[in-house]
Amino acid sequence: MAHLSQLKHSSGDWRKIKSDAVAVGIYDDLKLTRQFQGVNRELGRGLSNALAANLIKGKAGEVKTVVGKKGAIAFVFGMGKRGKLNAEALRKAGGGVSKACNANKIDSVSFLMPVDAKENYHSQAAAEGLVLGSYQFNEFKTTDDDPFDMIGATIIGGNKKAVVKGTIIANGVCLARNVENRPGNVATPTHLAENAKEIGKSGGMKVTVFDREKFTKMGMGALAGVASGTEVPPKFIIMEYMGGPKKQKPKVLVGKGLTFDSGGISIKPSAKMDEMKYDMCGSGVVLGVMKAVAELKPKMNIIGIIPSTENMSGDKAYRPGDVLTAYNGKTIEVLNTDAEGRLILADALSYASKYYDPEYMIDFATLTGAVVVALGHVATGIMGTDVSLINAIKSSSKTTAEKVWEFPLWDEYLEQVKSKIADVKNVGAPMQAGSIAGGAFLEAFVGEDIPWCHFDIAGTAWGDRDLSYHNKGSATGEVIRLVVDLMGV
Ligand code: BES
Numbered sequence: 204m205a206h207l208s209q210l211k212h213s214s215g216d217w218r219k220i221k222s223d224a225v226a227v228g229i230y231d232d233l234k235l236t237r238q239f240q241g242v243n244r245e246l247g248r249g250l251s252n253a254l255a256a257n258l259i260k261g262k263a264g265e266v267k268t269v270v271g272k273k274g275a276i277a278f279v280f281g282m283g284k285r286g287k288l289n290a291e292a293l294r295k296a297g298g299g300v301s302k303a304c305n306a307n308k309i310d311s312v313s314f315l316m317p318v319d320a321k322e323n324y325h326s327q328a329a330a331e332g333l334v335l336g337s338y339q340f341n342e343f344k345t346t347d348d349d350p351f352d353m354i355g356a357t358i359i360g361g362n363k364k365a366v367v368k369g370t371i372i373a374n375g376v377c378l379a380r381n382v383e384n385r386p387g388n389v390a391t392p393t394h395l396a397e398n399a400k401e402i403g404k405s406g407g408m409k410v411t412v413f414d415r416e417k418f419t420k421m422g423m424g425a426l427a428g429v430a431s432g433t434e435v436p437p438k439f440i441i442m443e444y445m446g447g448p449k450k451q452k453p454k455v456l457v458g459k460g461l462t463f464d465s466g467g468i469s470i471k472p473s474a475k476m477d478e479m480k481y482d483m484c485g486s487g488v489v490l491g492v493m494k495a496v497a498e499l500k501p502k503m504n505i506i507g508i509i510p511s512t513e514n515m516s517g518d519k520a521y522r523p524g525d526v527l528t529a530y531n532g533k534t535i536e537v538l539n540t541d542a543e544g545r546l547i548l549a550d551a552l553s554y555a556s557k558y559y560d561p562e563y564m565i566d567f568a569t570l571t572g573a574v575v576v577a578l579g580h581v582a583t584g585i586m587g588t589d590v591s592l593i594n595a596i597k598s599s600s601k602t603t604a605e606k607v608w609e610f611p612l613w614d615e616y617l618e619q620v621k622s623k624i625a626d627v628k629n630v631g632a633p634m635q636a637g638s639i640a641g642g643a644f645l646e647a648f649v650g651e652d653i654p655w656c657h658f659d660i661a662g663t664a665w666g667d668r669d670l671s672y673h674n675k676g677s678a679t680g681e682v683i684r685l686v687v688d689l690m691g692v
């Protein structure tokens with residue numbers, strides 16, 4: 204596994220910790236703190252020389268490498284405006300420091316928590332950044348000339364428990380990234396089920412997997428319809444974590460596990476079709492959160508559900524015009540086989556609505572290209588039925604710096620997914636409000652009075668952002684931090 208999976212913590216003198224480099228922060232006023240001067244002294248005034256040469260600006264996200272006397276190495280990370288230190292600046296700093304270690308082949312680093320980073324969440328974010336920034340996906344490289352993975356990092360100062368928590372959450376994100384980055388011929392529905400079982404075993408969860416025959420018999424006609432074009436065995440995966448009182452309502456997480464989306468008979472254009480291996484990133488969110496839950500062991504009940512299949516074409520595939528019956532008995536006219544994510548989620552949401560009495564349900568899906576048109580790769584589109592749930596999500600979004608933006612689910616949009624011959628159709632009005640149409644369709648499968656929110660992560664699940672704790676062009680594991688915060692794990 205190519206990422207740091209453990210961090211050390213110390214509250215002692217950083218000079219006593221054996222590391223190959225030290226990382227220290229500076230604000231953009233460039234005033235020298237005692238901590239900074241201490242590192243400067245050890246480096247034979249290397250830092251003040253770099254400052255004098257104007258190499259350091261102190262902007263949040265900036266990480267500069269400074270070589271001092273006898274080859275001693277320091278990383279200087281920017282913290283932005285003094286008095287306005289925020290957790291995201293420290294997450295970026297951690298990420299940048301780990302990236303600099305890997306780039307410069309430095310085995311280990313001591314990360315000095317700024318003395319004014321007093322909140323526990325500051326320590327958590329720095330830990331998340333260090334782990335996430337160390338992540339590299341190289342499991343298919345057999346001939347990389349020059350592979351390098353850093354070995355260790357120690358956070359000096361701050362709060363130890365928060366460092367452990369940040370490490371656990373980031374490990375959940377890295378697990379999700381690994382599964383998500385794997386191609387469709389490796390990350391199959393069976394692979395998702397195996398990951399779910401492994402996580403379940405380590406966290407005392409009950410994991411149940413229905414195969415094609417079983418879920419078809421049970422009445423999951425929408426998942427069965429999408430899966431009809433593939434011989435790769437589809438799965439319906441259920442993870443039950445019961446850490447709270449038996450009678451306590453569970454929080455339900457549902458993730459789209461479409462392991463490859465060709466579009467089916469309504470086939471996609473070939474450009475970038477390879478990216479549709481990422482169409483299971485919703486299930487990655489569920490696995491990543493459940494991995495963190497397995498280790499944090501919160502006293503609450505959490506259910507994870509993953510409907511999983513490929514979407515292929517061929518003589519067995521479902522067709523445009525077909526009518527499918529979902530698990531809740533509603534009929535769906537399929538007008539485009541490429542709008543398959545909402546179909547498999549329909550069965551999952553109906554199943555969860557029937558079998559649990561959820562406190563709330565949230566689903567994650569790379570559902571629409573339209574969300575990228577609306578929000579780019581900057582924010583996740585959210586929409587749902589419950590104001591207080593959505594407000595809580597917005598608040599966790601602010602805390603964790605994973606941006607969300609709410610779309611309305613007005614009645615007019617619900618009208619647009621009504622079918623002439625069935626209850627609903629799987630597309631909305633042509634060329635209009637595509638992401639909302641997806642949400643409006645899903646709402647038909649959410650049990651009455653269950654607070655629900657849909658996350659369209661098609662723009663945020665894999666990378667286009669220059670963020671030190673992301674890797675451009677690969678899976679991000681976005682919204683796992685948000686969901687862990689939302690649940691109060
Ligand atoms: N998985 C895609 C959505 C997607 C597209 C995610 C591009 C990321 C990048 C989804 O299954 C899909 O194909 N949606 C269609 C819906 C349409 C046919 C109503 C889309 O967005 O074009």
Ligand code: MN
Nearest residue numbers: 464541542543
């Ligand atoms: Mn599709």
Ligand code: ZN
Nearest residue numbers: 461464482544
């Ligand atoms: Zn899809």
